[in-house]
Structure formats: structure tokens, C-alpha cells
Amino acid sequence: MSSSPDRSAPLFWLLFAGGGTASAMLLPALVFVTGVAVPAGWVSENDLLSLVRNPATQFVLVGLVFLFLFHWAHRFRYALVDLGLGLIGKRAWLFYGTALVGTIVAGLAALRL
Amino acid sequence: MTRELTKPLPWNWWLKKTAYFRFMMRELTSLAVFAYALLIIWALWSAADAGAFSALYTFLSNSLSLWLHVVILALALYHTATWIALTPKVTVLWRNDERVEPGLIVGATSILFLIISGAVIWLVLM
Numbered sequence: 001m002s003s004s005p006d007r008s009a010p011l012f013w014l015l016f017a018g019g020g021t022a023s024a025m026l027l028p029a030l031v032f033v034t035g036v037a038v039p040a041g042w043v044s045e046n047d048l049l050s051l052v053r054n055p056a057t058q059f060v061l062v063g064l065v066f067l068f069l070f071h072w073a074h075r076f077r078y079a080l081v082d083l084g085l086g087l088i089g090k091r092a093w094l095f096y097g098t099a100l101v102g103t104i105v106a107g108l109a110a111l112r113l
Numbered sequence: 114m115t116r117e118l119t120k121p122l123p124w125n126w127w128l129k130k131t132a133y134f135r136f137m138m139r140e141l142t143s144l145a146v147f148a149y150a151l152l153i154i155w156a157l158w159s160a161a162d163a164g165a166f167s168a169l170y171t172f173l174s175n176s177l178s179l180w181l182h183v184v185i186l187a188l189a190l191y192h193t194a195t196w197i198a199l200t201p202k203v204t205v206l207w208r209n210d211e212r213v214e215p216g217l218i219v220g221a222t223s224i225l226f227l228i229i230s231g232a233v234i235w236l237v238l239m
Contacts, residue, residue, distance in 0.1 A: 017203075023146045024196035025226055027189040029233035030149065035182025039174040042238055045167060051237065052160040061153050068150035075143035082140070084124045102154060109157035 012074050012096065019071025022064060058110040065106040069099035138188075139195045145188035148181070197222045 037043050043051075051057055073095035080089030088094070127137040159165035172178050200222045201215030 019146065020192075020196055023149075023189070024193040025229045026233060027146065027149060028186060028193055029230040031182055031186045031189055032230075032234060033237050034152065034173055035179065035186060037234070037238060038170065039179060045170045048170060049160060049163065049166050052156050052166075058157065061157055065150045065153050065157075068146045068153075072143040072147035072150070075140055076147065079137065079140035079143070082137070083127070084122065102150060106150075106154045106157050109154065109161070112161050113157075 012070070015067065015070035016074035019067035019069075020075075022067045023071060026064065053113055058113065062103070062106045062110050066099075066103040069102045070096070073099040138191060142188040142192035142195075145185040145192070148185055149189075193226060197226065 033043070038048065052061070077089045077092065077095040080086070083089075127133040155169055156166075159169045197219055201218040204218060206213035206218065
């Protein structure tokens with residue numbers, strides 16, 4: 001069996017690291033916003049809606065969806081392999097495909113606005 | 114091609130040592146990252162229609178959402194802590210032939226995290 005190097009591996013690793021850094025720095029604050037500030041009534045529905053409709057926010061949010069999903073795809077698929085679920089975890093396209101579809105859906109949603 | 118004889122690990126190997134368990138939890142923080150990406154997609158998708166966005170806004174005060182946020186916050190903070198702990202291993206800095214103390218890199222990244230978190234919350238609440 002010839003083993004040519006998998007040239008896509010560094011790209012996925014880079015996206016994993018980028019998404020890992022973005023989520024490490026931003027996720028706790030975002031969870032605070034939607035899990036504490038919104039239920040507490042510190043952010044009104046109109047304020048939140050105009051924030052999400054802001055083109056700069058949309059650009060950032062689509063970028064975060066892209067990075068978050070590719071981070072998840074890479075890390076979770078190897079976690080499944082480690083958990084003995086290699087049959088699922090080794091189907092790379094399932095995870096990176098999900099990440100790609102999610103990014104496209106987020107991008108289309110932003111374009112629709 | 115030679116075939117290796119490997120004994121499969123029992124499914125619960127990661128429950129047998131605290132270090133293994135912490136490793137598995139660290140890897141599974143990616144599920145929180147995934148869940149939050151779905152919430153962002155929902156927000157982007159519903160923002161086109163005020164009624165749909167209202168449903169999302171109401172859901173955020175729902176007890177199911179609050180519990181999910183508690184779990185996601187715990188996993189997110191664990192991800193942040195473990196990710197910051199790894200920064201000195203990924204970024205090895207040198208100053209005048211001396212390696213920059215790993216603790217200094219961890220401290221600087223932690224301060225950066227606090228500044229970014231404060232900025233995001235301030236931007237939303239102002």
C-alpha cells in the first residue's frame with residue numbers, strides 16, 4: 001500500500017488551532033451575553049437584533065462559525081477515534097463536510113439580510 | 114505491509130485515571146464550541162425576520178437554554194484554561210538568548226483573554 005502524505009492535514013490542523021484560539025478567547029464572553037445578559041434583560045430584543053443585523057457583526061459571526069465548526073470537526077473526530085468509535089471518526093468528510101455546510105448556511109443567512 | 118497486533122482498548126479507558134478523564138473532557142469541550150456555532154447560525158438566520166428573531170430571544174430566557182448555557186460555559190472555560198496552559202508549548206519565545214518564562218506567556222495570554230472578554234461584553238452592553 002503506497003502511503004502518499006495527506007496534503008490536506010496541515011490545513012485542517014491550522015483551522016483547528018485558529019478555531020481553538022478564537023473560541024478560547026471569545027466563547028466565555030459570548031456565552032455570558034446570551035446566557036446571562038439577555039435573560040437578565042440587560043440587552044433588549046431590538047438592541048440584540050440591530051447588533052446581529054450590523055454588517056460588521058455579521059462578518060465576525062460568519063467567521064466565528066467557520067472557525068468554531070472546523071475546530072469542532074477536527075477535535076471531535078479524533079475524540080471519537082479515542083473513544084473506540086473509529087468507524088465514525090475516520091470518516092473525515094462527515095465532519096469537515098458538516099463544518100463546510102454550516103459555514104455556507106451561516107454565510108447565506110448573512111447575505112439574505 | 115505488516116499488520117500490527119493491537120489489543121483494542123476497553124471503551125471506558127478514559128474513566129480509569131483522572132488524567133485520562135481530564136484529557137477526554139478537554140477534547141469534548143469541542144461539543145460546546147459546536148453547539149454555540151449552531152446558536153450563531155440560528156441568530157444569523159432568524160435576524161432577517163423580526164418574528165423569528167423574537168422566538169430566539171424568548172428561547173434564551175427559557176430554562177432549557179439556561180441549563181445549556183451553564184454546561185457550555187463550564188466547558189468553554191475549561192477549554193480556555195487548557196488552551197492558555199498550552200500557549201508556552203506552542204509559542205517558545207527568546208529574549209537575549211534566554212527563554213521567556215512559560216509562566217509569563219500564560220500570564221500574558223490570560224490578561225489578553227480578560228481584556229477581550231471585557232471588550233466583547235462592553236461592546237454588547239453599551
